[in-house]
Every structure is written in structure tokens, then in C-alpha cells.
Amino acid sequence: MAETMSAHPKFAVVGHPNKGKSSIVAALAMDDSVxxxxxxxTTTKQRSFPLRVDGKTLYELYxxxxxxxxxxxxxxxxxxxxxxDKKHEVVRAFINEHREDERFNxxxxxxxxxxxxxxxxxxxxxxxxxxxxxxxxxxxxxxxGQPSMALINHIDESDYSQEWKRxxxxxxxxxxxxxxxxxxxxxxxxxxxxxxxxxxxxxxxVKASMRLFEQYHEQMMDKSASLLARLVYESTSLVEKLHxxxxxxxxxEKEKVENNYKNRLRxxxxxxxxKVEHIWNHDHLEVEVxxxxxxxxxxxxxxxxxxxxxxxxxxxxxGATSGAVTGAGIDLLFAGHTLLLGGVxxxxxxxVGAYFGFNELSEVKVLGQTLGKRYLQIGPMENRxxxxxxxxxxxxxAQKVSKRSHAKRxxxxxxxDSTFKALWLDDEVRKTLExxxxxxxxxxxxTSEVLKEYEIVLKGVLEKLAKA
Amino acid sequence: MNLKSYLxxxxxxxxxxxxxxxNRAFGLSHILLKNKPIEQLLVWGNDHIATLQKxxxxxxxxxxxxxxxxxxxxxxxxxxxxSGVALLSYSGHEPVNVVYFMAMVVFFPLLTMTLTLISMFxxxxxxxxxxxxxxxxxxxxxMAFLPNKLQNDIKTLKINPLLANWVVIKRSQxxxxxxxxxxxxxxxxxxxxxxxxxxxxTTLDITPEAxxxxxxxxxxxxxxxxxxxxxxxxxxxxxxxxRLGDKLSEEMIANASKLGEWWKFLAMATxxxxxxxxxxxYVLSLxxxxxAVKKSLLSLNGAAKLLRxxxxxxxxxxxxxxxxxxxxSESDYxxxxxxxxxxxxxxxxxxxxKEQLVVISDSKAVIAPKFFEVGGANSFEEDHEVIxxxxxxxxxxxxxxxxxxxxxxxxxxxxxxKADKVVLVPVGTAENHYSIKSSAVDVWDRKLSQINEVKVWxxx
Numbered sequence: 067m068a069e070t071m072s073a074h075p076k077f078a079v080v081g082h083p084n085k086g087k088s089s090i091v092a093a094l095a096m097d098d099s100v101x102x103x104x105x106x107x108t109t110t111k112q113r114s115f116p117l118r119v120d121g122k123t124l125y126e127l128y129x130x131x132x133x134x135x136x137x138x139x140x141x142x143x144x145x146x147x148x149x150x151d152k153k154h155e156v157v158r159a160f161i162n163e164h165r166e167d168e169r170f171n172x173x174x175x176x177x178x179x180x181x182x183x184x185x186x187x188x189x190x191x192x193x194x195x196x197x198x199x200x201x202x203x204x205x206x207x208x209x210x211g212q213p214s215m216a217l218i219n220h221i222d223e224s225d226y227s228q229e230w231k232r233x234x235x236x237x238x239x240x241x242x243x244x245x246x247x248x249x250x251x252x253x254x255x256x257x258x259x260x261x262x263x264x265x266x267x268x269x270x271x272v273k274a275s276m277r278l279f280e281q282y283h284e285q286m287m288d289k290s291a292s293l294l295a296r297l298v299y300e301s302t303s304l305v306e307k308l309h310x311x312x313x314x315x316x317x318x319e320k321e322k323v324e325n326n327y328k329n330r331l332r333x334x335x336x337x338x339x340x341k342v343e344h345i346w347n348h349d350h351l352e353v354e355v356x357x358x359x360x361x362x363x364x365x366x367x368x369x370x371x372x373x374x375x376x377x378x379x380x381x382x383x384x385g386a387t388s389g390a391v392t393g394a395g396i397d398l399l400f401a402g403h404t405l406l407l408g409g410v411x412x413x414x415x416x417x418v419g420a421y422f423g424f425n426e427l428s429e430v431k432v433l434g435q436t437l438g439k440r441y442l443q444i445g446p447m448e449n450r451x452x453x454x455x456x457x458x459x460x461x462x463x464a465q466k467v468s469k470r471s472h473a474k475r476x477x478x479x480x481x482x483d484s485t486f487k488a489l490w491l492d493d494e495v496r497k498t499l500e501x502x503x504x505x506x507x508x509x510x511x512x513t514s515e516v517l518k519e520y521e522i523v524l525k526g527v528l529e530k531l532a533k534a
Numbered sequence: 535m536n537l538k539s540y541l542x543x544x545x546x547x548x549x550x551x552x553x554x555x556x557n558r559a560f561g562l563s564h565i566l567l568k569n570k571p572i573e574q575l576l577v578w579g580n581d582h583i584a585t586l587q588k589x590x591x592x593x594x595x596x597x598x599x600x601x602x603x604x605x606x607x608x609x610x611x612x613x614x615x616x617s618g619v620a621l622l623s624y625s626g627h628e629p630v631n632v633v634y635f636m637a638m639v640v641f642f643p644l645l646t647m648t649l650t651l652i653s654m655f656x657x658x659x660x661x662x663x664x665x666x667x668x669x670x671x672x673x674x675x676x677m678a679f680l681p682n683k684l685q686n687d688i689k690t691l692k693i694n695p696l697l698a699n700w701v702v703i704k705r706s707q708x709x710x711x712x713x714x715x716x717x718x719x720x721x722x723x724x725x726x727x728x729x730x731x732x733x734x735x736t737t738l739d740i741t742p743e744a745x746x747x748x749x750x751x752x753x754x755x756x757x758x759x760x761x762x763x764x765x766x767x768x769x770x771x772x773x774x775x776x777r778l779g780d781k782l783s784e785e786m787i788a789n790a791s792k793l794g795e796w797w798k799f800l801a802m803a804t805x806x807x808x809x810x811x812x813x814x815x816y817v818l819s820l821x822x823x824x825x826a827v828k829k830s831l832l833s834l835n836g837a838a839k840l841l842r843x844x845x846x847x848x849x850x851x852x853x854x855x856x857x858x859x860x861x862x863s864e865s866d867y868x869x870x871x872x873x874x875x876x877x878x879x880x881x882x883x884x885x886x887x888k889e890q891l892v893v894i895s896d897s898k899a900v901i902a903p904k905f906f907e908v909g910g911a912n913s914f915e916e917d918h919e920v921i922x923x924x925x926x927x928x929x930x931x932x933x934x935x936x937x938x939x940x941x942x943x944x945x946x947x948x949x950x951x952k953a954d955k956v957v958l959v960p961v962g963t964a965e966n967h968y969s970i971k972s973s974a975v976d977v978w979d980r981k982l983s984q985i986n987e988v989k990v991w992x993x994x
Contacts, residue, residue: 084937084977097852114854119847120558129853134940141914169940194935195963198911199885224965282849292838347852511695514833 075268076126076184077261078112080176080207082200083132085191086219086246089473091115091129093246094254098350098472100129112175117275124275125261125268128184130176136203139173143209154211157181177210185264186214188238193222196229204237213264215240217257239264246473251283287532289345290468291525294460295517297338298453301331302506305445315442320430323442327428332365335456339463346467351478365456373484374458375451376496384450384500446509453503454491461524462486465531489534490527498523535576537599537701540827540834541592543579544691547836552582554843561844571841575831578840595691603705610709614716621717622724629733629775632796639717639804640752646710647815650703654822694830700823707816714808721804725797732796733775742771749799756802763798867982869991871957877901878957879926882949884942885910886931894931894961894968902929909945917945921952928953934960934970938981950989958982959993 079087088109092100095115115127133139139160146156158181164170180186186207190200207214216234218227218241227243234241242260244253255276262272306327310319343351364370376384428448433441447453462480470478502520505512560578567574583590589597621635693701724730734745746767750757753764765773773793831837881902883891891905906920928949932942949956960978962970975994982992 082936083939095851095853099852115851116854118850120562121848132937132939135944136939137909137914137941138944172940191935197885197933197936199909199936201911224963278847278849281847282851285846285849289842513696513829514838 073271074116074123074125075261075265075271076128076179076182077187078128078130078176078179078184079187079189080130080180080203081132081189082203083134085132085189086221086473087132087189088129089246090187090189090217090219090244091127093249093471093473094257095127096347096472098348098474100472102473102475110171110175112179114179117278119278124271124278126184128179130179131172133176133203133206134172135170136173136199136206139170139206140202140209143206150211153209154181157206157210173206177206180207180210180212184212185261185268186210186212186238187261188214188216188234189219190216190230190234191221192218192227192230192243193220193224195226196233200233204234208237214238215242215260215264217241218243220245247471249471249473250469251279254279286345286468287525287528288521290342290464291521291528293338293341293345294457294464294524294528295521297334297460298457298503299506299512299517299520301334301456302447302453302503303445303509303512304330304334304447305443305509306330307441307443309441311440315432315440319442323430323444327444328366331456335365335459338460342460342464342467346470347472348467348470351467365459370459371451371455374462374487375455376491380496381451384496446507448507450500450503450507453499453506454496457499457524458487458491461490461527461531464528465534468528468532490531495523495527535572535824535827537697537823537827538592538596539576539579540693540697540830541595541691542583542586542590543575543831543837544834545586545591546579546582547834547840549586550836550840554848557840557843558846558848564844568845572828572831574841574844575834575837578844591691599701599705603708606705606709607712610713611716614713615720616716617713618717618720619724622721622728622730624728624730629731629773629793631775632732632734632773632800633736635717635721635800636752636803639714639800639808643710643714643808643812647811650706650815650819653699653703654818694826694833696833697823697826697830700819700826704816704819704823707812707819711809711812711816714804714812717808718801718804721797721801725794725801729794730797731793732800733773733793734770735775742767742774745774746770752803753799755806760798760802762795763802765796765799769793769795867979867992869982869988871991871993874898874900874929874957874959874993875927878929880904880906880924880928880953881931882906882908882920882924882928883931884908884945885933885936890964891931893964895929897968898959900929909942918948921945921948924949924953926953927955927957930956930958932958932960932978934962934974934978937977943981943985946985946987946990950987953989956987956990957993958990 079091081087088100088102091113092098092102095117097115100113101109109129109131111131113129115129116123117125117127142160143153143156146159148156157177160170161174161177161181165174167174188204188207190196214237216238218230218234220227220243231241240260240263242257244257249257258272258276258279262269262276304327306323308319308323308326310316343349375381428444428446430442430444433443466478466480502516502523505516557578560581561568561574564574564577567577617638618635621638622630624630746765749765749770757764769792773796876899878900879902881891881895881900881904883894883906886894886907888905888907891907895902895905904923906923908917908920912920930946930949932938946956958978960970960975961968962974972994975992979992979994982990
């Protein structure tokens with residue numbers, strides 16, 4: 067058989083039209099470019115989705131058109147009285163005979179990978195009642211003799227899965243439920259595990275694919291954490307300058323430099339969002355969705371500060387803690403001879419600084435007076451709350467994108483409320499982050515080691531959010 | 535591994551346009567370097583160096599640095615030489631005080647070398663005062679006088695502060711070494727060409743014995759193998775000089791020929807403290823610079839991404855080719871029925887049982903003499919028989935949630951050959967009282983628009 071020609075397992079996702087085959091393929095292949103439509107017959111050609119590592123294919127998934135004339139195919143097959151071991155040859159003969167026949171284009175397209183060795187993943191919609199019209203196509207699939215499993219997809223809320231199970235179990239080795247719209251990594255792995263069980267020879271390669279998927283997920287987490295770390299560092303240490311030639315800078319010039327500064331920060335955030343989408347293979351999120359992202363929740367709005375930022379109390383505590391740490395350092399230096407006053411003074415100074423740093427971003431300074439080239443400068447970011455706001459928004463976006471199914475189309479729902487902050491920001495994380503934010507704010511060069519440490523903290527937060 | 539490798543990699547990464555696949559291929563073809571990120575970066579840099587425009591940034595920058603360093607080295611040497619001459623010049627009134635010269639060749643180098651050592655531990659600091667006081671730090675200020683093009687190169691260059699500090703430290707050692715060489719040559723030249731009467735003088739209450747003890751300690755590195763280069767107590771006693779009093783005229787003049795013996799000590803002090811120790815500092819700074827280059831390579835913008843691309847397998851799950859999709863027309867079907875008649879000649883259901891058809895018809899207040907199930911599990915013969923019995927107006931119920939297949943379309947075409955009119959009614963499930971969402975009816979609407987069968991009407 068042709069199956070022996072290629073070593074890797076293949077799986078053809080087949081079924082009645084409009085039962086979510088393409089959605090399932092999109093979810094399993096993590097490819098949001100797959101055309102998904104409520105109009106039947108959108109998929110006209112079989113399409114291969116190989117899982118490849120460094121160019122080597124571990125397994126291959128086929129999206130196929132739905133059955134259109136299953137009864138006619140079955141009638142043709144049944145005309146050929148053969149023993150069970152020859153049935154697949156009859157199916158091959160059907161394909162060969164009807165390859166150029168327009169009427170059976172869809173059937174040829176869907177049966178071809180199966181007859182070439184692909185396992186069958188038959189998709190039905192468990193939210194709609196079972197019907198006898200499915201029996202012809204299930205019978206055709208049985209003629210191929212290939213290992214098969216059925217997946218019950220739930221397109222709507224009604225549940226007819228029990229009647230489906232009773233029918234499907236007569237035709238398929240395994241019956242599983244899978245909702246591509248809500249499937250996360252665990253469900254994905256569950257389906258791969260089932261696929262592995264279809265044939266003994268497929269166990270090892272599919273298990274290897276599962277490990278690879280986990281590694282892939284890990285890579286995505288790493289890259290997202292790295293992006294977010296870079297965003298916070300670059301935004302916090304960003305400096306915007308505007309040269310002026312007059313005696314004194316005008317209010318318009320001060321406003322201009324501040325606006326330029328804010329716009330650059332907004333752009334950094336938007337670029338990061340785009341990169342996060344790319345990392346998680348969501349390159350096809352609609353452009354208008356991006357424009358709507360955080361609409362009414364501008365990076366510098368009070369709403370965004372209240373949702374993602376620290377409260378005034380938290381900010382004072384954070385400032386006081388980091389100040390006290392510095393103070394405690396002074397105490398330590400003098401072996402406690404300051405009667406621990408260093409800690410107290412540092413705490414008060416840090417807290418007061420944090421309190422006054424709540425609303426303003428950064429002071430617009432006039433620099434270069436003595437050298438003759440005068441310019442306005444804003445940045446690095448002085449507002450202690452800003453890194454938390456920016457990070458909160460970025461984490462929120464990354465979490466939404468990472469959890470979004472590749473089968474979903476249309477707008478990404480962004481419903482923000484203050485409960486999100488509670489999911490990731492506890493006292494310990496806040497204290498850890500503040501140490502890094504302080505370094506970023508200082509305007510000094512931050513070493514790659516420090517950024518790496520910050521990335522690790524953020525990866526921990528992303529993993530926590532993924533489980534939430 | 536040197537500053538040039540760093541700068542070349544800096545330039546390569548700034549202009550990097552290599553594909554991820556290419557970088558991964560590099561990683562796989564250099565698999566032995568997998569856990570050696572610095573080596574990976576350097577080998578990658580060497581492999582891609584040809585893509586850079588000549589002269590490379592590394593060539594240009596190191597060439598400027600070399601040129602400026604050369605000027606500073608020359609200046610330091612000349613200053614050292616003249617300082618030495620000035621310190622050893624005999625005014626004719628007073629002998630040459632060896633303490634001044636010792637300050638320049640022993641105390642000053644020891645002090646600067648201590649500061650250098652401290653600054654070596656603080657190289658991570660961007661604004662290191664100890665580094666900024668170094669003359670080498672001012673090299674960049676000198677570079678401000680270079681032509682515009684050269685200046686632009688330097689301005690846009692963002693060298694890691696750790697590395698920049700080490701560059702300054704290393705260059706400072708070279709400059710200081712040449713300064714000391716100038717002092718030594720001045721000493722030797724003066725000794726050869728002039729008759730110098732050395733003496734020592736201090737306001738402090740130091741006895742010649744104590745001073746001898748101190749000098750003996752200073753001469754520790756060479757006193758065993760070169761005892762003549764250590765001043766004796768007698769020489770020290772003879773050469774002590776007081777500006778007030780008449781000691782000079784008697785004892786010093788009497789031992790004038792011996793006073794010159796000091797030069798051996800001063801030469802050895804210069805050789806050891808100002809030149810040898812400084813050379814060791816230079817070696818230390820070379821090691822530090824190499825280590826800083828290593829660390830800085832990893833901090834280069836784009837280095838982490840490049841390493842990730844080399845070492846992480848490329849996992850792809852997406853389809854290879856472009857998807858061919860059928861895009862149906864959006865035109866509405868023209869033949870719509872909004873109200874069903876009270877009776878029809880035949881009622882048919884596609885994959886709907888006869889019993890269900892009776893119930894559905896009743897729910898729609900429709901009566902008919904004949905009810906037939908077609909499609910579904912029927913054979914084609916059974917369907918043909920139903921068609922042969924179907925005349926006049928046919929009310930055709932279909933499961934609204936199931937999209938129309940070509941099997942259904944084939945049947946519909948055949949039915950239209952016999953029937954006068956076919957009214958297609960998509961219905962919902964019994965649980966929903968056979969009502970159906972309009973979006974599901976839209977699917978049927980679009981399908982009918984495509985098949986364009988004049989006898990078929992759609993109930994909406």
C-alpha cells in the first residue's frame with residue numbers, strides 16, 4: 067500500500083458539509099488562516115497541514131471537502147461484490163475512475179488521502195440530532211478499511227451527543243468529544259493521544275508530536291515573556307527630546323514633546339501586541355479588531371490605570387517597601403548602628419515618592435542650556451504606576467491571544483475588569499517587579515542578565531494566567 | 535575575540551536580514567557549539583562578515599581608536615620624558631631630591647593602579663568616576679574633532695558600558711606605561727649626559743636608618759639579585775639634605791661621587807613599579823576586556839533572538855499551499871413564499887420520516903394526501919418511485935440545520951422534471967417546534983440561487 071511510502075502518520079478530517087471540519091483542523095494545526103464559513107462547500111480541495119520540526123514531518127493532517135454524493139458513491143461500491151480484504155481496492159478504483167468527474171470532486175478529494183494511508187477523523191455536530199443520511203458516508207469510510215475515530219463537535223448549545231455516540235460506536239473504533247472553539251493545550255493533547263491509539267505504528271510518532279507541541283507551547287511562552295519584558299524596559303527607559311531655538315520653550319512645544327512621548331509609548335505597545343499575535347499564530351486577527359483594541363481604554367486614561375494599575379495604597383506600600391530595602395542596606399552597612407533608622411527613613415521617602423508619582427508620567431525638562439543646543443526632554447518614565455499599567459495590559463492581551471482558539475473568527479472579545487489584576491499581581495510578585503522597574507526607571511544600562519531574570523518572572527506570571 | 539569581533543557582530547545584527555530557517559540551519563550544522571552561545575555568535579559573525587560593506591564598522595572604529603591611542607601614547611611619552619628631565623635637572627643651588635622622582639615612579643603608579651583595580655570591579659557602572667578620570671576616557675572627546683562622517687559613525691554606535699569601561703582601562707594602562715617609559719629614558723639620559731647629585735629631603739622627622747628601612751622594603755623585588763641597586767645606610771646618611779644649615783657644603787661635597795649611586799635604585803624602581811607592574815595591569819585589563827567582550831556579545835541587540843533561532847527547532851503546523859476556496863454569490867433567491875397554502879398534492883421530507891412529516895405538516899396547518907420520505911437511507915430506486923408519484927405542487931420539508939448536499943440537488947432536479955412547483959421548507963428540530971434560525975435558511979437561499987431551478991420556491 068501507499069501507506070508504506072511515507073513513514074509519518076496521516077489523518078484526514080472528514081464528514082458532512084458544515085460540521086466544523088475546518089474549525090477542528092484550524093484548532094489542531096494552530097492555523098488561523100483556514101477558511102471557516104457557514105456556507106457549505108467552502109472547502110473544495112484537500113489541504114495538508116503537516117506538523118514539521120526543522121523540515122521533518124511528524125504527522126500530517128488533511129482538511130477535506132464534505133461528502134456531497136455519499137449515497138451514489140456507496141451505490142457504486144456496493145455494485146462490486148468483494149471480500150472485506152479487497153474493499154479498499156474498490157474505493158481506490160472508484161477514485162481512479164472518477165478523478166476527472168466533476169460530480170465526485172469532493173468525494174475524490176476526501177477519499178484520496180485515506181486510501182493513501184491516512185487515518186480517519188470523522189466529524190459530526192453533536193448539537194444537532196443524528197440522521198440516517200449520515201449512514202451512507204460512514205459506510206463509505208468503512209469500505210476504506212482505515213483506522214478511524216469520530217469527533218463530536220458542538221457547534222450550538224443543544225446536546226444530542228448520546229444518540230450520536232450510539233450510532234458512531236457502530237462504525238468507529240473511538241468516539242471523542244472536542245470543541246475546537248474552547249480547546250486548550252490539554253484538550254489538544256487529549257485528541258492527539260486518541261489519534262495515536264488508532265494504529266500501533268503511530269503511537270511513537272504521535273507521542274513525539276505531543277512532546278513537540280508542548281515544547282512549541284513553551285517556546286511561545288518564552289517568546290511572549292521576552293517581548294513583554296522588552297516592552298516594559300523600553301517603555302520605562304524611553305526618552306523623547308525636542309530641540310528649540312527660542313529663548314524659552316513654549317507650552318505648545320512642551321505639549322508636543324509630551325504627545326510625541328506618549329505616541330511612542332502607544333506604538334511600542336501596539337507593536338508588541340502584533341508580535342504577540344504572530345508568536346501565537348494569530349496573524350489573521352482582523353485589522354479593525356486591532357483598532358478596537360482597548361478602545362476607550364487608552365494607555366494613559368484613568369480607566370486603564372484603575373483597571374490595570376496599582377491602587378494608591380498598593381503604590382505607597384510598594385514605594386515604601388523598595389525604599390525600606392535601600393534603607394535597610396544602609397543599616398546593614400553600618401552594622402545596625404543607625405538604630406534601624408535607615409529602614410524607616412527609606413520607607414517614608416519611598417512611600418512619599420510613590421504617592422506623588424501617581425499621576426504624572428515624567429517631568430518635561432529643559433536641557434542643554436550651557437552647550438547652546440537647548441532641548442526639551444521627557445523620560446525615562448518617573449511614574450511608578452506606569453510599568454504595572456503597561457504590563458497589566460500586555461499580560462491581559464497576551465493571555466487573551468494565547469487562549470484564543472485558532473478556529474475562532476471575527477472580533478476578539480476584550481472585557482476588562484479589575485479582577486484580572488488579582489489573577490496575577492500578588493504582594494510577592496509586586497515586590498519582585500518593583501526591583502526591576504526601579505532599575506529600568508534609573509535610565510542606566512540594564513544588562514541582558516537582568517532582563518533575562520525579569521523575563522523569567524513574567525513567564526511565571528504568564529503560566530499562572532494560562533492555568534487561570 | 536576582541537573589540538573588532540564585537541563591533542562586527544554589532545553591525546551584522548543591526549543589519550540582519552537572515553531568515554529564521556537559515557539561522558536554524560546554521561545551528562544544526564554547528565551542533566557541537568549548541569551550548570556555547572558566545573562561540574555560536576562569533577562563528578556566525580565570521581560566516582556572515584562578507585555581507586558587510588568594507589571597511590566594516592569594526593575596522594573603522596578600531597582604526598580611529600588606534601589612531602587616537604597612538605597620539606595619546608606619543609603625548610604621554612613626551613610628557614613622561616620632559617617630566618623626567620624636569621625632575622632630574624640640577625638647579626645649581628640644590629641637589630636633585632629623589633623623593634620627587636620616587637613619587638612619580640613608585641607612589642603615583644601604585645595609587646593609579648589601586649584606583650584601576652577598584653574600577654575593574656566597578657566596570658558595570660555606566661557613570662564610573664574612576665574610569666572618567668582616566669586620560670583614555672577623553673579619547674572620545676578628541677574624536678569630536680574628527681571629520682563629520684567619522685563622528686557620525688561613533689555617535690550612532692552604542693557600545694555596552696561594561697565593554698566601554700574596559701576599553702578605557704586597557705588604553706589607560708598603555709598610556710601610563712609609555713609615560714613611565716619616558717621617565718625611565720629621561721633618567722637614563724640624564725645619568726649618562728649629566729653629573730647629578732641626588733639627595734633626599736623631607737620635613738618629617740625621619741632618620742637615615744628609618745629611611746633606609748623604607749627603601750629596603752621598596753627594593754624588595756630586586757634587592758637579592760641586584761644589591762647595588764639598593765641605597766646603603768651610608769649613602770642615605772651622606773645624601774640627606776637640609777635647606778637650612780651648612781651640612782651640604784661639608785659631607786655632601788666630600789661624598790659627591792657617591793651621590794650618583796642613587797640612579798640604579800631609581801631606575802629599578804621605575805622598571806619594577808612603573809613599567810613591570812603596569813604591564814601586569816595591562817595583562818589584567820586584556821583579560822578583563824576579553825571577558826567583557828564575551829559578556830557584551832550576549833547583550834547585543836538581536837543576539838538573544840539569533841541564538842534562539844539557531845537553537846530552537848522550527849516547529850510549523852500551518853498548511854503549505856494557499857487555500858482554494860469557493861466563494862458563493864451573495865445574491866438573494868428571487869422565488870420566496872412567505873405563507874404556505876392550506877394543502878399540497880404531495881408532502882416530501884429529505885431524510886425525514888413519514889411520521890415526522892405528518893406531525894410537521896400538522897404544525898404548519900398543511901394537509902396533503904401523500905407523504906414520502908426521500909434521501910437519507912433510501913435507495914435511488916425508492917427515490918425514483920417517489921418522484922414518479924409526485925405531480926402538481928410538492929411541499930418539500932428539509933432539515934434546516936443540514937446544509938444542502940449535491941445528493942439533494944440531484945434529487946431536486948429530477949423532482950422538478952415531474953412536479954409543477956416545489957416549495958422548499960427548511961424546518962428546525964422537534965425540540966424547537968420546527969422553527970429554524972434565519973441564518974440557516976440563508977444557507978438554503980444561497981444554494982438555491984446557485985442552482986437556479988425555476989420551479990423551486992423557498993419558504994422564509
